[in-house]
Amino acid sequence: MTPSPTRTRRAIDAGLSPSAISALAGELRLACMRISRRVRFESTDGVAPHQFSVLSRLEQTPRTPGELAEIEKVSAPSMTRTVAGLVERGLIARTDDPADRRQVILTLTPEAVTLLRDIRRKRDAWMSVRVGRLSPQEQDILRQASAILTRVAAE
16 A cells, blocks of 8 residues: 555654665564464464364354454355364354355354453563563553554554
């Protein structure tokens, strides 16, 4: 996505050239991707990252397998395999859709709720250790960056 002329002008006024903005954008994108990947794979002992994503989606609201496939951008057969594995492990419950008997509604089991909480706790602990090793100044920069990146992600 190309930055708007207004944003580019503000960045230039702040001292960054368009090429410096582009370089910074690339560095930030890569750093965010690497952190995300590391955090996802830190606690894969409970479930694989793609399974965690499905469980997280069901935590928001019950869904059909088709809805999950669309949200996760995977094929229906792939989602069927993922769901079957999670059902087999007792993490997802299937119930018939009262409005459409051809559909199945998926919900989390209590075991899945506990598992999600534990995985998030482990991921937060992993990140906390790394942030705790930083200087107070670096921690403050990350606090500010977190707010900025949250704003960027919301655009």
